[in-house]
Amino acid sequence: MSKRALITGITGQDGSYLADLLLKKGYEVHGIKRRASSLNTQRIDHIYQDPHEPNPKLSLHYGDLTDTSNLTRIIYDVQPDEIYNLAAQSHVAVSFESPEYTADVDGLGTLRLLEAIRFLDLEKKARFYQASTSELYGLVQEVPQKEATPFYPRSPYAVAKLYSYWITVNYREAYGLYACNGILFNHESPRRGETFVTRKITRGLANIAQGLEPCLYMGNIDALRDWGHAHDYVRMQWLMLQQDEADDFVIATGLQYSVREFIQWSAKELGLELEFSGEGTAEIARVASITGEKAPALEVGDIIMRIDPRYFRPAEVETLLGDPTKAREKLGWEPEFTAREMCAEMVAADLRDAQRHAFLKANGFELPVSIES
Ligand code: NDP
Numbered sequence: 001m002s003k004r005a006l007i008t009g010i011t012g013q014d015g016s017y018l019a020d021l022l023l024k025k026g027y028e029v030h031g032i033k034r035r036a037s038s039l040n041t042q043r044i045d046h047i048y049q050d051p052h053e054p055n056p057k058l059s060l061h062y063g064d065l066t067d068t069s070n071l072t073r074i075i076y077d078v079q080p081d082e083i084y085n086l087a088a089q090s091h092v093a094v095s096f097e098s099p100e101y102t103a104d105v106d107g108l109g110t111l112r113l114l115e116a117i118r119f120l121d122l123e124k125k126a127r128f129y130q131a132s133t134s135e136l137y138g139l140v141q142e143v144p145q146k147e148a149t150p151f152y153p154r155s156p157y158a159v160a161k162l163y164s165y166w167i168t169v170n171y172r173e174a175y176g177l178y179a180c181n182g183i184l185f186n187h188e189s190p191r192r193g194e195t196f197v198t199r200k201i202t203r204g205l206a207n208i209a210q211g212l213e214p215c216l217y218m219g220n221i222d223a224l225r226d227w228g229h230a231h232d233y234v235r236m237q238w239l240m241l242q243q244d245e246a247d248d249f250v251i252a253t254g255l256q257y258s259v260r261e262f263i264q265w266s267a268k269e270l271g272l273e274l275e276f277s278g279e280g281t282a283e284i285a286r287v288a289s290i291t292g293e294k295a296p297a298l299e300v301g302d303i304i305m306r307i308d309p310r311y312f313r314p315a316e317v318e319t320l321l322g323d324p325t326k327a328r329e330k331l332g333w334e335p336e337f338t339a340r341e342m343c344a345e346m347v348a349a350d351l352r353d354a355q356r357h358a359f360l361k362a363n364g365f366e367l368p369v370s371i372e373s
């Protein structure tokens, strides 16, 4: 009998990579998707299975982390061996705009799932993974950050995730549930949401290179992050649920770069050297040299980045750097991708999209390119 997994947030970046992985491992995968006015399954369309086929390996259920009875019914119907709670209002800046909703989904949503497991007497059967985050460290108290580093959350998102972290620990200790927190540092991919900083940069610069967007508007480009590849990180989510005992793990690369460096890397992938000048909100980046054919719309001297204070956060997490020693020793953690390789993959994917758009535009079939960020 194949194992059965339930993934909340299956339509998101991590959910889609995890579904790929679990299907390859022979799991029967169930995912919760939200009702939306437009199709929102683009990231999992490649693994979609017609529900009319006999014994589909992937099934989707409409649901929402704010809806207790819906979650309880889905867990009852699916009877999962493993539950991966990846659903969240996951954008830190947006959490300052919608703090109450973020608390409901990212905090109480976790409690609703844990209570459903308890209510349905599944404590001995269902293992639980909680998508915890390096944002818990916020105003960092120790460098690098490891499992024992004290938390100091700096956003409504991080405060909500702090509740989820501790309620997961509490259900493990109180009810013997196999429940784990993966304290994952930033991880990215070509499937990353378009408004997170890495994807905003790779997509924005590819569009600018092809003449589809005028300029990239950024917030705090001095922020430092420990970036890995989502493909590597979902493998660790699965491994955490395969151990003899439930535990919490930091997953990170142990290397740190600035947002400014990520802009420079992305530009290089497009054959562009940049020159940064000015300070604070007056800082800009100009094209200093161009090699190759990937940026036909640009000339030396063009300004391709400006600072827009709209993207500054009311409270910022300036620096994050993880120490993955425990995961390396106990889970055999060894990432396949460096941040630089991941950046190259993201730029290549966004350049292909931008070239397709530019080709259509040149031939009279203009498609709208959303530059919301
Ligand atoms: P995404 O934003 O790409 O995906 C979030 C998923 O949650 C989407 O499927 C989204 O659905 C779903 N969702 C949002 N709100 C609700 C709701 N109310 N009910 C049900 N589903 C909902 O995030 P990632 O894949 O990048 O991250 C996965 C998890 O890991 C999140 O919990 C995030 O906070 C956490 N995390 C992420 C890190 C990262 O660097 N990526 C690092 C550390 C933690 P829809 O598609 O309809 O919007």
Ligand code: GDR
Binding pocket: 090, 091, 092, 093, 132, 133, 134, 135, 184, 185, 186, 187, 195, 196, 197, 198, 200, 217, 218, 219, 220, 221, 223, 224, 225, 259, 311, 312, 313, 316, 317, 318, 373
């Ligand atoms: P983060 O990721 O807040 O770390 O949360 P994000 O990519 O949004 O920001 C990283 C850093 O870049 C700075 N920044 C900008 N960010 C965005 N989005 N847009 C900009 O224009 C911009 N300019 C500078 C930010 O201020 C920040 O310092 C992500 C999410 O996936 C969370 O769900 C997850 O928990 C953490 O990573 C770990």
